[in-house]
Amino acid sequence: MLTRIIARYTRPYTVGVICVIVLQLVATLAALYLPSLNAQIIDRGVSRGDTDVIWSIGGVMLLICLVQAAAAICAVYFGSRVSMSLGRDLRRDVFARVSGFSATQLGRFGAPTLITRGTNDVQQVQILTLMLLNMMVSTPIMCIGGIVMALREDVGLSWLVWVSVAVLGVVVGLLVSLLIPLFRTMQERIDGINGILREQLIGVRVIRAFVRERYERARFADANTSLTGVSVRVGNVFVLMFPIIMMILHLATAAVLWFGAHRIDTGEMQVGALTAFLQYLLQILVAVMMATFMAMMVPRAVVSAERVSEVLAVGTDVTSEGTGVDVPVRGRLEFHDVVFGYTGAEKPVVQGVSFTAEPGTTTAIIGSTGAGKSTLLKLADRLYAPDSGRILLDGAPLEAYTREQLASRIGYVPQRPYLFSGTVASNLRFGAADADDDRLWAALRVAQADDFVSAMPEGVDGPISQGGTNVSGGQRQRLSIARALVVEPAVYLFDDSFSALDVATDARLRSALVPVTRSAAVIIVAQRISTIRGADQIIVVDDGQVVGRGTHEELLESNATYREIHTSQLSAEEVA
Amino acid sequence: MADQTTAPDQSEPTPAADPMMGSEAPAGKAAHFWPSAKRLVGLLAPHRLGMTVVIGFVVLSVVLSVLAPKVLGWAMDVIFNGVVSLSLPQGQTTQETVAQLRAEGNTDMADMIARLDIVPGQGIDFVELSRLIFLVLGMYLVSSMFMWAQGFVLNRLVMRVVYQLRRDVEDKLNRLPLSYMDRRQRGDLLSRVTNDVDNIQNALQQAFAQLVQAALTVIGIAVMMFIVSWQLALIALVALPLSAVVAGVIGTRSQKLFAAQWKNTGELNSHIEESFTGHELVTAFGREQDMLQEFDARNGRLFRASFGAQFVSGMIMPAMQFVSYLSYVGIAVAGGLRVASGGMTLGDATAFIQYSREFTQPLSEIAGVANMLQSGVASAERTFELLDAEEQTADEDSGSLPEPTRGAVRFEDVAFSYVEDEPLIEGLSLSVEAGSTVAIVGPTGAGKTTLVNLIMRFYDVDSGRILIDGVDINTVPRAELRSRIGMVLQDTWLFDGTIRENIRYGRLEATDDEVVAAATATFVDRFVRQLPDGYDTVLDDDGGAVSAGEKQLITIARAFLARPSVLILDEATSSVDTRTELLVQKAMAALRNDRTSFVIAHRLSTIRDADTILVMEAGRIVEQGTHEELLARAGAYDRLYRSQFAGASTTDDES
Secondary structure (H helix, E strand, C coil), rough: CHHHHEEEHHHHHHHHHHHHHHHHHHHHHHHHHHHHHHHHHHHHHHHCHHHHHHHHHHHHHHHHHHHHHHHHHHHHHHHHHHHHHHHHHHHHHHCCCCCCCHHHHHHHHHHHHHHHHHCCCCHHHHHHHHHHHHHHHHHHHHHHHHHHHHHHHHHHHHHHHHHHHHHHHHHHHHHHHHHHHHHHHHHHHHHHHHHHHHHHHHCCHHHHHHHHHHHHHHHHHHHHHHHHHHHHHHHHHHHHHHHHHHHHHHHHEEEEEHHHHHHHHCCCCCHEEEHHHHHHHHHHHHHHHHHHHHHHHHHHHHHHHHCCCCCCCCCCCCCCCCCCCCCCCCCCCCEEEEECCCCCCCCCEEEEEEECCCCCCCCCEEECCCCCHHHHHHHHHHCCCCCCCEEEECCHHHHCHHHHHHHHEEECCCCCCCCEEEHHHHHHHCCCCCCHHHHHHHHHHHHCCHHHHHHCCCCCCEECHHCCCCHHHHHHHHHHHHHHHCCCCEEEEEEEECCCCCCHHHHHHHHHHHCCCCCCEEEEEECCCCCCCCCCCCEEEECCEEEEECHHHHHHHHHHHHHHHHHHHHHHHHHH | CCCCCCCCCCCCCCCCCCCHHHHCCCCCCCCCCHHHHHHHHHCCCCHHHHHHHHHHHHHHHHHHHHHHHHHHHHHHHHHHHHHHHHHCCCCCCCHHHHHHHHCCCCHHHHHHHHCCCCCCCCCCCHHHHHHHHHHHHHHHHHHHHHHHHHHHHHHHHHHHHHHHHHHHHHHHHCCHHHHHHCCCHHHHHHHCCCCHHHCCCCCCHHHHHHHHHHHHHHHHHHCCCCCCCCCHHHHHHHHHHHHHHHHHHHHHHHHHHHHHHHHHHHHHHHHHHHHHHCHHHHCCCCCCCCCCHHHHHHHHHHHHHHHHHHHHHHHHHHHHHHHHHHHHHHHHHHHHHHHHHCCHHHHHHHHHHHHHHHHHHHHHHHHHHHHHHHHHHHHHHHHHHCCCCCCCCCCCCCCCCCCCCCCCCCEEEEEEECCCCCCCCEEEEEEEEECCEEEEEECCCCCCCHHHHHCCCCCCCCCCEEEEECEEHHHHHHHHHHHEEEECCCCCCCCEEEEHHHHCCCCCCHHHHHHHHHHHHHHHHHHCCCCCCCCHHCCCCCCCCCHHHHHHHHHHHHHHHCCCCEEEECCCCCCCHHHHHHHHHHHHHHHHCCCCCEEEECCHHCCCCCEEEEEEEEEEEEEECCCHHHHHHHHHHHHHHHHHHHHHCCCCCCC
């Protein structure tokens, strides 16, 4: 998975990758040439006492150094460029992919892990690519080059090279195989710490109210201990690595000295060749060591690559972009035998629902908790895709619309109001970027939000913090309603959208809505009968099925469930 | 988390979150570098003994590994001497050979041999060579063991420090006042405990050890070079200021770029976080393209910054290597000249070349580590800032609530404001008899939830007193106070766990039967039995299994199980359908029976039978009485009540 991602995302930057390879080839060959020149200084200069040779070879060495530095720096330039581009492209693809998710798909992962996958995990892959480009190219060259050069000096000692490289390879392989499972565990435990802390921050009021600080502390301590435990184990492997590799290196050096001395003694080898051979061996082993350090990074990047690919591999479902339709805007919404179930649920939450909402009418949906009311509205706005059945908007299938077309025809007010960080105006223009200030104020007036917005020193340019935490729950809900009003859609979807409003504001808002929504189809999910009594059509939902439809009077007459709901609220109203 | 895409439980406004607090990633630039660095090192102070052991091991390891090349040099000499001796006629003494060479006019060679301790014609002394090789191997072995030992000990020390740091921060979060939490962005606080502490771990674990080791190695090798040849040592030392200049120039530049990289990472992260959190709305309002455009802009900025940072910091290695090669060439040439002139032995020259390479390597290590340290210190600063934040006032324990608590609540001239100079509640007095039910109604922003915040001591009063059973709640430890109060909020908070675990949260020692009893009383049992996994159903982000109203019921069951003396219901049934609500209310009535209850509700029908109804406006109680009394008064409550049932229109949702 890791290699596939890296291969796919470096393809657009093939030229850069080739530059890195060529430049590092130059830099590496230059570096490899230096010990050979050093040997020449000893053999041709020092041992013959020829100072001229020493000077001239020294000059060549200097030149090689310059070439080496220039090539290496250019290689770093291209390497950084390619790997950072890969990170940028990968991040973008993850973001774009998730943006196109349906609510089901998003819910399956959960927002927090998607955020991590879009940033941290991409970062891991990006860092590994950078290291790959900076080292993986030069390391084999260094290694192979070193071997070739060393063998050129004296073939008689070549077996030492093979033995030490093999021993290093085995040791590194062993350590890496120890590390892979440890890193997996570590990653999971970091997730654990994150999860617990996030819960504690969100639920701080409940935790303090129930005096569960000690319980939470113990929960955190558990996660902390297990993360620390695995980190210590990872650390223990890491601290072993360096001394062991160094020891192998020094053993190899000693062996070269010992066996080289014998060959020199028998006249098969020169002293200069021995020195050079030692240096080449060192170079080979350093290269192997570098590869080792990178090998240590691989397990983590492998896990991250898997997590990223999981996101990228998710296919589009019907909630994604449609091809577009060309039908006049009227505001007629039809459900035909719609069935929908959440993944993993035993039975569908919506079972064969059919109804039609005509423009200029109000349709109310009422039913018990968990009956599937909110799900119906989400289906109507294509936030979920039905498992079977059809939903038509103005005669065209819902899935044929582009997102822009849907957004301009449907105004959705969710159960939980959420505002984006920015200003009041930026939130109100969320669905209609070109709306002028007059339109904003008109929407604010209807939503009963003009008083507190005009009380802000900056008016519609007043700041809103993320989620809308700097305004009260009721104000948040009113801004959320105003946001949908600014769109001036043909269909309004209100999902229990007035729950945080006090009674008086609620009443004013409801009557202000009437003229604005006169030509639109309004669909309201509600809890109370008294307020939807005047609806043109009331749909009673129970357990995912339509168990009654009609006006208030008709339903009172004919529908047992409706009557039951009505009776439950009657006691309150009798007093009124 | 089971739900929660929105803010913490609250419906009163709190001061706007400080946008400067939004950064997600560790900052790259530390404003107070040295004080924070000092404090970071100070974290290791409790482990002074361990650190002494670590430094001792590092010193021993470095000393041995610095001495070893000298011994290797001797071994080279043995080989070289042997070679030279072979080229000389056997049987001669050294003096005879030198004299002979001088006679032949080969004075250079003669000088060189004169300095060597060789027996002409003898060949390489393998006994001596093997002795030296074993010596050097022994030295390296011991050095490696010390290196391992220090790493092993340091790893444990650092992990203990990091564990402690995470625990301290988590403890701190428990002691911070809610006002602090309400003003910060969740992601930022999270980031300080995870990203920043991780970053500190890296800095302590890798940078610290490498720095000590590299610094010691530089000193050790410098000393050895001077012992072998002070002339060549001077040449090698030229690399030192040169390296410093290179590291300084590149380092300051890369520090700025890294700071930009972290800043842009934070900005990108907050955009991603916000887009995904508000995903439903982005989809519903067709904003994917706009969001992607903004993403691209921020992603592009991050790319430019991180590319710059990687390129500039990546230059350190080749640049330092260049410096190292320069001194290598210088030493090769100078050493060659000196050996040729008989100024030093070949073995010494070889050793020296090795030293010079080892000398510059730790220098480039130090340069590389500097970046990590800078980043680590910046993270430490953010973490320290959190640890230094002002805590809620310390618990007093001069007072104690009677056992059992009856639940009589008195407000005496209470004043409170979230923001200084913007008083929300002033001169509020109120007396609630034990066992009575008090309903609080009024427009949003009137201060209803604030009253709850004050009784729970989520916030402390600015002046005045709140008494429970005659005891000032400010004199009672918070835990004791809160253990007598049960609370159900409008925004449901459930943690990632089974339904059973979530209900049991109300009273940890409750038996399974008690959990089911509480669930049955609050109508949780009814829908739980329909779930495939029943009470073991895990509540998570996938919103399908349990609806918003059902989650609310679970929070009610949780409070039910807790059996508190005072019960607070803040819009506790707003998402529940009325039939269920009615049933729950009956259950709640049983629960409320012998305890004081505060009920906040927008639906006046639900609070009709309260003993006292408080009507709040702009932080003051404007009316107080029973339902009938207030209706008879024809004041604010009457208006509210009328508007609720009179204003029915076709777009109504609820009353």
